[in-house]
Every structure is written in structure tokens, then in C-alpha cells.
Amino acid sequence: MSLTMGRLTNIHPNNSLNVIKYKPRYMPGLDGLRALAVLAVIAYHFKWGVATGGLLGVGVFFVLSGYLITDLLMEERKRKGRINMRQFWLRRMYRLLPAMLLMLCILTVYLTIVDPGRLSSIRGDIWSSLTYTTNWYLIYHNVSYFESFGPPSPIGHLWSLAVEEQFYLIWPLLLMILISTLAPTRGKLFLLILAGAAVSFASMVLLYEPGTDPSRVYYGTDTRAFGLLIGAAFAIICPSHKFAEPYSRKRAARVNFWGVIGLCIVMYMLTMTGKYDESLYRGGMVILSVASALVIAAAAIPFSTIGKLLAWKPLRWIGKRSYGIYLLHYPVIVLTGPTDPNANPNLILQLAQLTTIVILADLSYRFVEEPIRNGMTNPLRKEVRYMENSKQVKRIFLLFSFVMTIFICVACARAESGNYGPSELKKSEISETSTENTKQSELAPLNNSKSMSSSNLSQEPKSTPKDEKSSKSTVEITAIGDSVLVGVAPYLKELIPNINIDGKVGRQMSEAKDVVAQLNSKKNLGSIVIVGLGTNGLFSSEKLEELLNTIGKNRQIYLINIRVPRDWQDSVNKTLADAVKGRSSVTLIDWHSFSADKPEWFTKDGVHLQPEGAKKYASLIAKSIQSR
Numbered sequence: 182m183s184l185t186m187g188r189l190t191n192i193h194p195n196n197s198l199n200v201i202k203y204k205p206r207y208m209p210g211l212d213g214l215r216a217l218a219v220l221a222v223i224a225y226h227f228k229w230g231v232a233t234g235g236l237l238g239v240g241v242f243f244v245l246s247g248y249l250i251t252d253l254l255m256e257e258r259k260r261k262g263r264i265n266m267r268q269f270w271l272r273r274m275y276r277l278l279p280a281m282l283l284m285l286c287i288l289t290v291y292l293t294i295v296d297p298g299r300l301s302s303i304r305g306d307i308w309s310s311l312t313y314t315t316n317w318y319l320i321y322h323n324v325s326y327f328e329s330f331g332p333p334s335p336i337g338h339l340w341s342l343a344v345e346e347q348f349y350l351i352w353p354l355l356l357m358i359l360i361s362t363l364a365p366t367r368g369k370l371f372l373l374i375l376a377g378a379a380v381s382f383a384s385m386v387l388l389y390e391p392g393t394d395p396s397r398v399y400y401g402t403d404t405r406a407f408g409l410l411i412g413a414a415f416a417i418i419c420p421s422h423k424f425a426e427p428y429s430r431k432r433a434a435r436v437n438f439w440g441v442i443g444l445c446i447v448m449y450m451l452t453m454t455g456k457y458d459e460s461l462y463r464g465g466m467v468i469l470s471v472a473s474a475l476v477i478a479a480a481a482i483p484f485s486t487i488g489k490l491l492a493w494k495p496l497r498w499i500g501k502r503s504y505g506i507y508l509l510h511y512p513v514i515v516l517t518g519p520t521d522p523n524a525n526p527n528l529i530l531q532l533a534q535l536t537t538i539v540i541l542a543d544l545s546y547r548f549v550e551e552p553i554r555n556g557m558t559n560p561l562r563k564e565v566r567y568m569e570n571s572k573q574v575k576r577i578f579l580l581f582s583f584v585m586t587i588f589i590c591v592a593c594a595r596a597e598s599g600n601y602g603p604s605e606l607k608k609s610e611i612s613e614t615s616t617e618n619t620k621q622s623e624l625a626p627l628n629n630s631k632s633m634s635s636s637n638l639s640q641e642p643k644s645t646p647k648d649e650k651s652s653k654s655t656v657e658i659t660a661i662g663d664s665v666l667v668g669v670a671p672y673l674k675e676l677i678p679n680i681n682i683d684g685k686v687g688r689q690m691s692e693a694k695d696v697v698a699q700l701n702s703k704k705n706l707g708s709i710v711i712v713g714l715g716t717n718g719l720f721s722s723e724k725l726e727e728l729l730n731t732i733g734k735n736r737q738i739y740l741i742n743i744r745v746p747r748d749w750q751d752s753v754n755k756t757l758a759d760a761v762k763g764r765s766s767v768t769l770i771d772w773h774s775f776s777a778d779k780p781e782w783f784t785k786d787g788v789h790l791q792p793e794g795a796k797k798y799a800s801l802i803a804k805s806i807q808s809r
Contacts, residue, residue, distance in 0.1 A: 208421070208424070208480070208481045208483075209483065209488075209491070209492035209497050210479070210480030210481060210482070210483070210485075210487065210488040210489075210490075210491040210492050211245065211249075211477065211480050211481060211491075211500070212491075212492075212496065212497040212499075212500025212501055212503075213480065213490070213491025213492055213493060213496035213497055213500055214241065214245065214473075214476055214477065214480050214491055214500070215241075215242070215245060215499075215500040215503040216491075216495075216496040216497070216498075216499035216500040216503060217238070217241070217447075217448075217451075217491075217496070218238035218239075218241040218242050218245075218503070219238060219242075219499065219500075219503040219506050219507050219510075220238075220499065221234075221235040221237070221238035221241075221451045222235055222236065222238040222239060222338075222507065222510070223235075223506070223510050223514075223535065223538070225238070226338075226510065226511060226514050227514070227526060227531050228526055229526070231452055232451060232452060233452065233453065233454065233455050233456075234450050234451045234452060234453060234454035234455065234456075235451055236326075236456055237450050237451055237454065237461075237466070237469055238451060239341045240405075240408050240466055240469050240470060240473070241447065241469070241473045242341065242345075242507075243341075243344070243345070243405065243408030243409045243412065243470070244408050244409070244411055244412040244415075244470050244473040244474055244477070245412060245473070245477065246345050246348070246409060246412065247348070247408065247409035247410060247411065247412025247413040247415075247416070248412035248413065248415050248416045248474070248477055249412075249416075250348075250349065250352065250413070251352070251356070251412070251413035251416035251417065252416040252420055252421050254269070254352075254353055254356055255356075255416065255417070255420060256420070256421075256422070257269075258357075258360070263357075264353055264356070264357055266353050266354065269349075269353055270349070270350070270353075273346070273349050275553055275554055276550070276554055277342070277346070277504070279549050279550065279553050280504065280505055280508055280545050280549050280550050281310070281339075281342070281508060282586065282589075283545065283549055284508050284509060284512065284545075285307060285310060285311070285336070285589050286589060288335060288336065288512055289307070289589050291516070299332070302334075303334045303335070303336065305318060305322070306318070306334045306336050306337065306339075307336065307589060308590070309343070310336055310339045310342075310343075311586060311589065311590075313342065313343045313346035313347065314343055314347075315336075315337075315339045315340045315342070315343040316340040316341075316343045316344055316400040316401065316402060317343070317400075317401075317402070319337070319340055319396070319400055320396070320397055320400050320401060323687075323689075324337070324396070325394050325396045325717075325718060326340075326396045326399050326400065327394060327395070327396060327399075327456050327457070327718070328394055328396075328717060328718035328719075328747065328749065332515065332520070333515055334515075335511060335512040335515040335516055336511070336512065337511065338507070338510075338511040339508075340400050343402075344400075344402050344405055344406075344409075345409070347402050348402070348406065348409045352409075352413070356413075359373055359374075367417050367418065370417050371414050371417045371418050374410050374413050374414040374417065375410070375411075375414050377406070377407075377410050378406070378407040378410035378411050378414065378467075379407075381403060381404060381405070381406040381407035381410060382407045382464075382466075382467050384398075384401075384403050384404050385398045385401075385404040385405075385407070385462055385466070386462070386463060388401070388404060389459075389462040389463070390721055390723075390724075391459050391721055392719055392720060392721030392722065392723075392724075392752070392756070393691065393718075393719055393720055393721050393724065394689070394718040394719055395456075395457070395461075395462055398462055407466075407467060407470060408466065408469075408470045408473075411467070411470040411471060411473075411474055412470070412473075412474060412477075415474040415477065415478070419478055421481060424478075424481040424482050428482065428484075433482070433484070433485065436478055436479050436482060436485060437479060437485050437486045437487065439475045439478065439479065440475055440476055440478060440479020440480065440485060440486070440487035441479070441486065441487060442472075442475065443471075443472040443473065443474070443475025443476040443478075443479070444472075444475075444476050444479075444487055446468065446469070446472035447469065447472050447473055447476060450465065450468075450469050450472075457719065457748075457749070457752075476491075480492075499539075501546065502539070502542045502543055502545075502546045504550065505541070505542030505543075505545040505546050505550065506538055506539065506542040508542075508545075509538050509541050509542055509545070510538045513534050513537050513538050513541070514534055514538075517530075517533075517534055517537070518530070518534070520785075657679070657707045657708055657709060658677060658679070658680045658681065658707045658708075658709045658710075658711070658806075659680070659681045659682075659683070659700060659705065659706050659707040659709070659710050659711070660673065660680055660681070660682045660683070660684070660710075660711040660712075660713065660802075661683050661684075661693055661696055661697065661700075661710070661711070661712050661713070661714070662682075662683075662684045662688070662711075662712070662713030662714055662741075663684065663685065663686065663687065663688040663689075663713065663714055663716050663717055664684070664685075664686040664687065664688075664716065664789060665713060665716055665743075665788065665789060665790065665798070666682065666684040666713045667684035667685070667686060668789055668790050668795055669790065669795045669798045669799050669802075670682045670684055671795075672795050672796050672798075672799035673798075673799040673802060673803070675799070676799055676800065676802075676803040677803055677806075681700075681705055681707060683696060683700065687717055688714060688717065689714070689717050689718060689720065690714045690715060690720035690724055690725065690728065691720060691724055693712065693714055693728050694724075694727050694728050694731050697710075697728065697731045697732055698731060701731075706732075706736075707736070708735075708736050708737065709736065709737045709738075709739070709806065710732050710736050710737070710738050710739070711738075711739045711741065711770075711802060711806075712728070712738065712739065712740050712741065713741040715742070715743045715745075715753035715754075715756075715757065716743050716745055716788060718749055719749045719752055719753060720753070720756065721756075722756050722759065722760065725756060725757070725760050726760070729760065729764070729767065734766055735766075736766065737766055737768070737809065738764075738766055738767045738768070739767075739768050739769075739770050739802070739805060739806065740757045740760065740761065740767060740768070740769050740770065741770040741772050741802070742754045742757045742758070742769060742770070742771055742772055742773045743772065743773060744772060744773045744776050744777075744783075744787075744788070745787070745788050746786075746787040746788070750773075754773055757769060768805065768809060770801060770802060770805045772798065772801060775797070775801055776794070776797070776798075779794070779797075781793065781794075782794025782797060
């Protein structure tokens with residue numbers, strides 16, 4: 182979307198009909214703001230310490246989009262008396278779809294050749310990208326934006342484009358309904374839009390759970406719409422044509438002042454806030470959105486201090502290509518980055534990646550985005566001179582889009598059917614277990630707690646044992662955990678033969694309460710319960726409290742803390758340690774301290790265990806139970 186405000190020009194100078202078309206006037210300062218936003222996002226994905234809040238750059242984009250789209254819609258209604266929905270949606274499609282389809286097509290070809298198994302693993306991401314439903318796909322499949330192991334999806338960042346496209350689909354219709362029924366004046370319309378933003382913000386506050394992974398509220402269209410709506414509301418009271426009017430010195434100074442305040446707030450939040458800061462989800466993102474609107478007001482005025490600052494030529498150049506830069510940055514970072522997720526940032530590699538991103542985005546801007554948006558008039562005029570009718574361009578675009586979409590879908594379907602072999606992404610990092618979920622039917626419940634002999638507990642398992650089929654009996658010891666416990670299960674069963682293990686890859690602490698209730702209903706919950714969770718992300722003390730209450734005070738509970746080279750490790754371990762205080766029935770198994778300075782125990786992700794580490798983990802659990 183061009184960052185512009187309006188004037189009237191001829192469509193074709195040589196057209197005998199002299200058809201008049203509205204052409205928005207360029208606002209260079211808004212390009213500069215886009216540049217800051219996209220650079221912040223890239224710095225965040227590079228894990229640079231100067232951009233801990235770089236993910237909020239997306240929030241700046243939302244406000245810009247809400248403002249510009251609403252301004253264009255209101256201007257069209259003012260000039261024509263109505264909004265042509267079909268033309269609006271087609272313009273959005275011509276603007277956004279070609280570059281994304283080309284990126285997905287190139288990505289599909291690359292993965293088909295280099296890593297077909299990885300293509301299979303992200304086919305759902307690709308299909309949801311084609312329908313602009315990525316954010317809801319990620320929510321439905323519990324894919325975290327913040328917490329992951331192994332290679333991430335190279336197109337996970339398309340969730341934000343999905344939010345914007347859903348807004349573009351619904352907002353013109355809703356805007357016309359509001360104008361024709363409830364809000365015939367700009368004042369009433371402004372208040373109604375703000376009310377919608379308030380509802381969206383309230384949904385974020387209500388759905389956010391402190392101390393847990395905030396991905397649901399971060400991805401959701403319902404919980405992020407306030408940014409778009411704040412931009413839309415600002416377009417109602419400050420339409421772009423106002424910025425073309427003469428400004429008094431006093432008025433200009435006032436706009437400058439608030440613009441500087443807004444820019445300072447935006448820059449502070451981009452550089453100083455953290456992704457888990459509770460304040461972000463309790464009002465911080467609203468503050469960012471309002472601050473962004475203030476910057477828009479100042480940046481839209483060319484002679485303002487902020488307008489001049491953000492109109493710096495390099496920023497404008499980046500801003501014009503910000504869509505392509507955003508599209509391409511994450512695939513380049515993910516596919517060319519180190520395979521070890523714990524590797525320290527390599528500045529030389531990142532500079533090479535950044536250069537690649539900018540070059541590819543510039544090519545996309547010059548030869549895909551601009552030619553299609555401008556009817557193939559420039560810079561490909563010579564190559565397509567025969568295409569004087571813009572309908573021919575549109576037909577070619579539609580054919581181009583159709584062919585690429587079919588290719589992408591066929592490639593993904595072939596990957597799904599198993600024509601490609603598995604990649605490293607699909608190979609479990611859990612070294613010595615062949616199943617993702619250790620089923621209860623494969624475990625041997627303990628007939629009597631006394632069978633757990635002292636000699637058994639004091640030694641480590643000698644080798645990887647084979648699972649034995651269980652016999653139906655009353656369970657005395659139950660272990661509930663995630664992928665770490667799954668990997669340790671065979672060794673743990675060698676030391677405690679009748680233990681009942683319920684482990685599942687990717688399990689969160691929030692799921693444990695239901696697991697316990699289900700086990701208890703089937704009388705498979707032992708008098709001793711081991712909980713090994715927290716590897717996959719944060720959880721609140723309230724969630725842990727609920728779990729402990731569900732297990733009950735009449736059982737001995739062992740909580741295993743974690744060693745995870747991720748930024749939630751210390752918070753998880755503190756929550757676990759605090760839960761033990763004042764509870765005689767709860768014991769902490771300190772795996773974090775026990776495994777210190779033992780990198781050889783871990784696989785390359787620094788979390789899952791090599792055979793030696795799995796033996797030590799199992800032995801620590803067994804000894805902790807024995808010592809109790």
C-alpha cells in the first residue's frame with residue numbers, strides 16, 4: 182500500500198476521453214516509519230539485544246494499515262458517494278498476492294529439492310498462507326510464536342498478513358454499515374470505532390494469562406484488531422487531506438511536540454520491552470498503537486521535524502520495499518541460519534542475510550510488485566508494450582497466480598502423501614525412544630511399592646531396555662511429562678519397573694490438570710506422582726497450584742525442574758521452587774543443578790538427552806524417591 186494522500190490526475194495523458202482518476206499524494210515520512218518497523222522486526226528475529234521489543238514493529242504496521250485503508254475508503258466515498266468493494270478487494274489482491282505467491286513458489290521449489298521432509302512438515306502453514314488464515318491455524322495447532330524447539334517454520338511470520346487481510350475483507354463492509362446506520366457523522370463514527378478497539382483490547386486482557394505463553398492473544402485477529410481500529414479511528418478525525426492544508430506556527434509546534442512524544446514511546450518499546458512483559462498485554466500494545474498514530478500525524482506533514490527525520494532517503498527507500506523485506510526476511514533467516522538453535526548470533530552471517538533480504542526485496546519491488554500494481558507500465562514497458570489494455574495484464578496476473586497456487590498445492594500434497602523422505606526436522610531429538618507418546622498400555626504398573634528395591638534405585642540403568650507389556654493392576658507411581666520424559670522412559674522403567682509413564686511431546690503445564698483427572702478416573706494415578714513439565718514454555722503459579730490441588734494432598738508429588746537454553750528457564754524453575762515451599766507432600770528434583778556443566782549429556786538442542794544424560798536423569802528421579 183502506497184503511503185500517500187490525494188490529488189486528481191489523468192489516468193492516461195493520451196486518452197481522448199481525458200478520464201480523471203484520484204491519485205494519492207506521496208507522504209515520505211510514513212515510508213520512514215515503515216522502515217523503522219520492519220527493521221525492528223528483523224533485529225528481533227536476529228536476536229539482537231537492542232531490539233528486545235522488535236516484535237512490536239508489527240503493531241506499528243497494523244496502525245499504519247488501519248489508517249491508510251480507512252482514509253482511502255473514506256476519500257472514495259466522499260468523491261463517489263459509495264465504496265466499490267470489488268475494486269477495493271482487487272486492488273488489495275494485486276498489491277499483496279503476487280509477491281507472496283512468488284515467495285511461496287520459490288520456497289516450495291527450494292524445499293522440494295533440498296529438504297522435502299521439511300516441506301511436508303510446513304504444508305499446513307503453506308495452505309493457511311494461501312487462504313490468509315495463518316494466525317488461526319497457528320492458534321488451533323498451539324504453535325507458539327515465542328517458544329519452540331528445532332527449526333521453526335520459514336513462513337510463520339505470515340500470521341500478521343493474515344490478520345491484515347481479514348481486516349481488509351471485513352472492514353469496508355462494516356464501515357459502510359456503520360456510516361449508513363449508526364454513525365452518519367464523523368464524530369459518531371470515531372466513537373464507534375474506538376468502542377470496537379476497546380472491545381478488542383478487552384478480549385486481549387481477558388484471554389491473557391500472566392506467566393503463560395501469550396501466543397493466543399498475540400496471534401488472534403480478535404485480540405489484535407485494536408491496532409488496526411485505532412489507526413482507522415485516527416483516519417476519521419485526521420484524514421490525510423488535512424495534512425495538506427496550511428498550518429499555523431502554533432499548530433505545527435503542537436503536532437511536532439506530540440509526534441516527538443509518540444516516536445520516543447515507539448522507540449522505547451521497540452528497544453526496551455520484552456515479549457513476556459505482562460504490561461504489553463495489559464495496555465502496552467494500546468499505548469504503542471496510540472503513539473504510532475501520533476507519529477503518523479507528524480510524519481504526514483513534510484515540513485515537521487518528525488516528517489523530515491523519517492523522510493531521510495535511505496529510510497524512504499527501505500520503507501517502499503518494506504512489504505517485500507517483511508515477506509522475505511524470515512525465510513532467509515531460517516533457511517540460511519545455523520542449525521544449532523543455541524548458537525550465538527554470527528554478525529557476519531547476519532549481515533550477509535540482511536544484504537540478501539534487501540536485494541531480493543528490491544528485485545520483487547521492481548519486477549513484481551510495482552509492475553503489476555501500475556499495469557505493467559514501468560519498468561517493463563518495452564517488454565510488454567503490446568499490452569495496452571490493462572485487462573490483459575489482469576488476465577496474465579490471474580493466470581500467473583493460478584499456476585503458482587496449483588504448483589504449491591500439488592507439491593505440498595505430494596509431500597503429504599509420503600513421496601518425500603523425512604528430514605531432520607521430523608527426526609526426534611529424543612535420542613533413545615521410538616515413539617512420541619509413551620502409551621500407558623506399553624508400561625508396567627507397579628504391583629507393590631516395595632518392589633522398588635534399594636539396589637534398584639541406587640544404580641543407573643545399564644542399557645536401553647525394551648518396553649514390556651503391562652499387567653492390569655493398581656498403580657503406585659505415575660510420571661507425567663513432556664518429550665524429555667518420553668526420552669527417559671525406557672531407562673526409568675529399568676530402575677522402577679512398575680512405573681506408569683504418561684509422556685507427550687510438546688506437552689504444556691496447562692494440559693497436566695486434565696491428564697491427571699483422566700488418569701485418576703481410570704485409577705491409574707499412583708500415590709507417588711512425578712511431574713516433569715516446563716520444557717515447552719512458561720506457566721503461571723496459579724496453573725501449577727491447580728495441578729497440585731487436582732493431584733491431592735494425600736499423594737507424594739515430585740516436581741522436576743528444567744534445563745532449557747531459552748529465556749523462560751529461570752522463570753519456570755522459580756515457579757517450581759516456590760510451589761514446594763510450605764508443602765510437606767511436594768519435593769523438588771533439581772535437574773537444573775545436577776546437570777550443570779554437563780553438555781555431553783544433551784543433544785544439540787541443549788534440552789533433550791543423549792543416552793548418558795537419560796540414564797543420569799532416570800537415576801536422579803529414582804534416588805530422590807528412595808531418599809524420601
